[in-house]
Amino acid sequence: MEALYSLPGCRVEHVERTGSATLLLVVRPEGIGARCPSCQIPSNAVHSSYVRHPADLPTAEHVVKLQVQVRRFFCRNARCPRRTFAERLPQLLSPRARRTRRLATAQCAAAVTVGAEAGARLLESLAMPASPDTLLRLMRRAPLPPHRGARVIGVDDWALHKGRTYGAILVDLEAHCVIHVLPDRSTSTLTAWLRRHPDVEVIARDRSTEYAHAAALGAPGAPQVADRWHLLLNGRQMAERWLAGAHARLRSLPSDMHVGASPARRHASFPRTHAEVRARHESREQHHPPSQGAEDALPARVQARKFTPLTVSDLTGGQLHATNSERFETLVREGLLPILKPHDVVVMDNISVHHRPAVEQLIRSRKARLLFLPSYSPELNPIESCWLKVKTRMRALGARTHLALCEAMREALASVRPQDAAAWFAHCSYPPQPP
Numbered sequence: 061m062e063a064l065y066s067l068p069g070c071r072v073e074h075v076e077r078t079g080s081a082t083l084l085l086v087v088r089p090e091g092i093g094a095r096c097p098s099c100q101i102p103s104n105a106v107h108s109s110y111v112r113h114p115a116d117l118p119t120a121e122h123v124v125k126l127q128v129q130v131r132r133f134f135c136r137n138a139r140c141p142r143r144t145f146a147e148r149l150p151q152l153l154s155p156r157a158r159r160t161r162r163l164a165t166a167q168c169a170a171a172v173t174v175g176a177e178a179g180a181r182l183l184e185s186l187a188m189p190a191s192p193d194t195l196l197r198l199m200r201r202a203p204l205p206p207h208r209g210a211r212v213i214g215v216d217d218w219a220l221h222k223g224r225t226y227g228a229i230l231v232d233l234e235a236h237c238v239i240h241v242l243p244d245r246s247t248s249t250l251t252a253w254l255r256r257h258p259d260v261e262v263i264a265r266d267r268s269t270e271y272a273h274a275a276a277l278g279a280p281g282a283p284q285v286a287d288r289w290h291l292l293l294n295g296r297q298m299a300e301r302w303l304a305g306a307h308a309r310l311r312s313l314p315s316d317m318h319v320g321a322s323p324a325r326r327h328a329s330f331p332r333t334h335a336e337v338r339a340r341h342e343s344r345e346q347h348h349p350p351s352q353g354a355e356d357a358l359p360a361r362v363q364a365r366k367f368t369p370l371t372v373s374d375l376t377g378g379q380l381h382a383t384n385s386e387r388f389e390t391l392v393r394e395g396l397l398p399i400l401k402p403h404d405v406v407v408m409d410n411i412s413v414h415h416r417p418a419v420e421q422l423i424r425s426r427k428a429r430l431l432f433l434p435s436y437s438p439e440l441n442p443i444e445s446c447w448l449k450v451k452t453r454m455r456a457l458g459a460r461t462h463l464a465l466c467e468a469m470r471e472a473l474a475s476v477r478p479q480d481a482a483a484w485f486a487h488c489s490y491p492p493q494p495p
């Protein structure tokens with residue numbers, strides 16, 4: 061029996077089968093006494109005893125529960141604040157734990173490998189059942205693996221409670237792992253951390269002055285470098301602003317597809333994309349009549365219809381305003397409804413003013429259908445195409461220093477030609493317009 065069930069610090073009295081797949085092991089601690097956890101003085105004066113029922117590792121595909129008889133002893137040390145104490149089984153069980161240490165280790169390992177939900181399903185079949193919440197708790201309690209000193213670190217904001225409480229996350233940029241999350245973003249906290257970690261040789265950061273001061277104070281010898289992600293983010297924002305400002309001018313460029321021809325008229329049909337042509341063929345073959353139903357996706361037959369993109373300036377005679385809910389509703393009522401016919405399909409993106417019930421009612425009152433784009437629709441955003449080209453160019457240039465990166469950014473942005481921009485706008489169904 062002892063050879064089969066080795067329980068550190070305990071001996072097995074007997075084994076009971078309590079169900080078709082469950083075993084109960086009745087066990088007793090081996091020692092005749094125990095040490096008081098406060099004063100460490102041994103005692104063998106038994107006060108009382110009680111039973112604990114922790115789960116243990118499975119045996120022969122059976123779920124195993126222990127029934128441990130735990131004794132409570134008197135502490136005979138007059139100076140000790142404790143009068144009695146329960147004996148501890150440090151190798152087998154944590155105080156008040158409902159599973160043995162070795163079971164917790166096995167369950168935690170499964171959860172770390174496959175995640176809490178999948179881990180719970182896996183452990184059920186391995187006779188070590190645990191709920192996903194329990195597995196999450198075990199993972200949170202597990203000690204972190206030891207980490208060697210980091211040489212190159214990155215520091216950035218980290219949302220502990222998004223929009224409210226922010227800390228600072230420190231990442232080992234060579235090992236690609238998180239080292240620490242500081243409770244706030246202040247200079248003093250980061251300075252103190254850096255002083256405790258003299259191994260740091262390089263600090264990558266955003267342009268926060270707090271982090272700059274902290275790095276200068278806490279690691280004065282470490283060069284501070286701009287985080288590439290932030291440089292790319294800033295580059296993207298610049299490209300967006302440039303494109304937004306250039307939109308009107310780009311719309312007056314001749315279309316790439318009609319070089320030499322007269323500029324296309326506003327509502328003339330423009331060349332269809334391959335996807336649209338394919339969708340039209342499929343639609344013709346299937347002859348599916350339009351029907352209500354799944355409206356959450358953009359069906360192929362809708363893509364195959366004549367597509368007339370309307371912008372705010374189309375509906376307001378060229379005047380542009382910032383959009384708010386009231387303006388948008390007026391726009392739909394006065395600009396869109398007069399030209400809307402039954403069975404037309406109105407496709408909108410997902411900004412909140414588009415989702416007003418009043419807008420939906422107005423559109424449906426004309427017996428038209430309303431579809432929303434998927435929440436992320438890069439295929440209909442010319443900025444995404446532009447950014448893709450800039451990013452691909454930058455990746456090819458492979459800049460690794462600040463200067464080289466600035467130069468690469470300049471070169472990548474310069475590689476965006478006006479024809480490219482016009483083609484992206486046309487591809488996203490913003491047609492070129494005559495000047």
Ligand SMILES: [Zn+2]
Nearest residue numbers: 096099135140
């Ligand atoms: Zn004591």
